[in-house]
Amino acid sequence: MMNEIIPTEKEKAITNECVEKLKRGKLPPWKVEEELEANHGVIPPDNFKVAALCRQRYIEEKTGEKFRYIEVSEQPYKVRYQCGKHKLIWELDASDKDQRCSLCGTQLKPMGHYASLAANYVGGNEDYYSYAGRIKVKGDVEKEFTNLLVYGTGLGPMGITKGCYIINKFGGAGLSVSELASAARCLGYIFKTEELRKKAITAIEDFLLELKPEMDKKMSETGGRVGSVEFVQVRSDRGFILYVDFTADFENFRGHGGISHAVGFAKKEIEKRFQKENIQCELSVIAQGYDGDLKPSPRNKRGRYASAQISVPVQEFEEFLKISAEEFLSFVEIDCIGSQKLGCQF
Numbered sequence: 001m002m003n004e005i006i007p008t009e010k011e012k013a014i015t016n017e018c019v020e021k022l023k024r025g026k027l028p029p030w031k032v033e034e035e036l037e038a039n040h041g042v043i044p045p046d047n048f049k050v051a052a053l054c055r056q057r058y059i060e061e062k063t064g065e066k067f068r069y070i071e072v073s074e075q076p077y078k079v080r081y082q083c084g085k086h087k088l089i090w091e092l093d094a095s096d097k098d099q100r101c102s103l104c105g106t107q108l109k110p111m112g113h114y115a116s117l118a119a120n121y122v123g124g125n126e127d128y129y130s131y132a133g134r135i136k137v138k139g140d141v142e143k144e145f146t147n148l149l150v151y152g153t154g155l156g157p158m159g160i161t162k163g164c165y166i167i168n169k170f171g172g173a174g175l176s177v178s179e180l181a182s183a184a185r186c187l188g189y190i191f192k193t194e195e196l197r198k199k200a201i202t203a204i205e206d207f208l209l210e211l212k213p214e215m216d217k218k219m220s221e222t223g224g225r226v227g228s229v230e231f232v233q234v235r236s237d238r239g240f241i242l243y244v245d246f247t248a249d250f251e252n253f254r255g256h257g258g259i260s261h262a263v264g265f266a267k268k269e270i271e272k273r274f275q276k277e278n279i280q281c282e283l284s285v286i287a288q289g290y291d292g293d294l295k296p297s298p299r300n301k302r303g304r305y306a307s308a309q310i311s312v313p314v315q316e317f318e319e320f321l322k323i324s325a326e327e328f329l330s331f332v333e334i335d336c337i338g339s340q341k342l343g344c345q346f
C-alpha cells in the first residue's frame with residue numbers, strides 16, 4: 001500500500017505553479033529541481049521530493065493516468081560523504097543506513113552536497129523511476145506515448161529524454177509495422193558421418209511437403225503458418241551438426257508457443273522418419289542455443305518488424321547539436337559497431 005505524502009499548503013501552491021509551467025512547455029522536466037531552488041526558495045535536499053511530486057502531477061494531468069503504486073521515497077536524493085581516513089568520497093542514497101567506509105569501516109562524514117537519485121526521478125525506492133518525456137509517432141500507429149524508465153543513476157534517462165524531445169521537435173517519428181509477425185524454433189542433430197548428415201537433409205527435405213501442413217494445424221489456434229526452413233551445417237569435435245531452423249508467420253499473435261508446439265511435433269515425426277530410413281543420429285534436440293529463445297528482434301527472425309523514420313532538417317539539426325551531420329553519423333557508426341561487438345542490441 002502506498003504511503004501518501006501530504007504536501008503543506010505552501011508546497012501545494014508551488015507544485016501548482018510548476019505543473020502549470022511544465023504543461024505550458026515553459027519548464028523542461030529535468031529543470032524542476034533548479035526552478036524550485038531559484039524561484040521558490042525550496043533548497044536542496046527538500047527540492048528533490050517536491051520536484052518528483054511535480055513531475056508525477058504533470059504526467060497524471062497529461063495522460064489521465066494515476067501514479068497509484070510508484071511512491072516517492074521520503075528522502076529521494078543522494079548524499080555525498082567523505083572518509084576522514086582515506087579522503088575517499090562516497091555518494092550514497094540518503095535512505096542508506098550503513099554510512100561507513102567500505103575500505104576501513106570509519107564512520108563517513110556528510111559533505112552537505114546532494115544529488116538526485118536519477119535524472120527526472122518520479123518515484124521508487126531501490127529501483128528509481130525516471131520520466132523520459134513524451135514521444136509522437138505517426139503512420140501505422142498514431143499516438144503520443146509517455147515514457148517512464150526504470151534506471152539506475154547516470155545519464156541514461158537524460159539521453160532518452162533529450163532524444164524524445166528532439167524527435168518531437170522535428171515532427172515525431174513515422175512508424176511502419178510489418179503485417180506479419182514471426183517466431184522461430186530450431187532443431188539440432190549430431191551425426192557420426194558427413195554421409196549420414198547428407199542423407200538426413202534429403203530425408204527432411206522430402207518430408208517437409210507432408211510435414212508442413214501438419215505443423216500448420218498445430219498452430220491453427222493462432223493462425224500460424226510455417227515460413228522458411230533453413231539448414232545450417234557445422235563441424236564439431238562431437239560430430240557433424242545439423243541445425244534445422246523453422247520460422248512461422250502470424251497475423252495477430254507473437255506465436256512463440258505455437259511454433260514451439262509445432263516444432264516439438266516435427267522433432268518426433270522426423271525421428272520416426274530417420275528410423276524408417278535407417279539414418280542413425282547421435283542426438284536429436286530442440287537447439288535452444290541456436291534459436292536462443294530470444295526476445296523478438298528483426299535480427300533473430302522473431303517478432304514484428306517495425307521501423308521508424310524521422311525527417312531531420314540538416315541545418316537546424318547541426319545548429320541544435322553544434323556538430324556537423326557527417327561527424328554525428330561517424331559518432332553513431334563508432335557506437336553501433338562497438339555495441340554489436342559486445343552483443344548489445346542497441
Ligand SMILES: [Zn+2]
Nearest residue numbers: 083086101104
Ligand atoms: Zn576509509
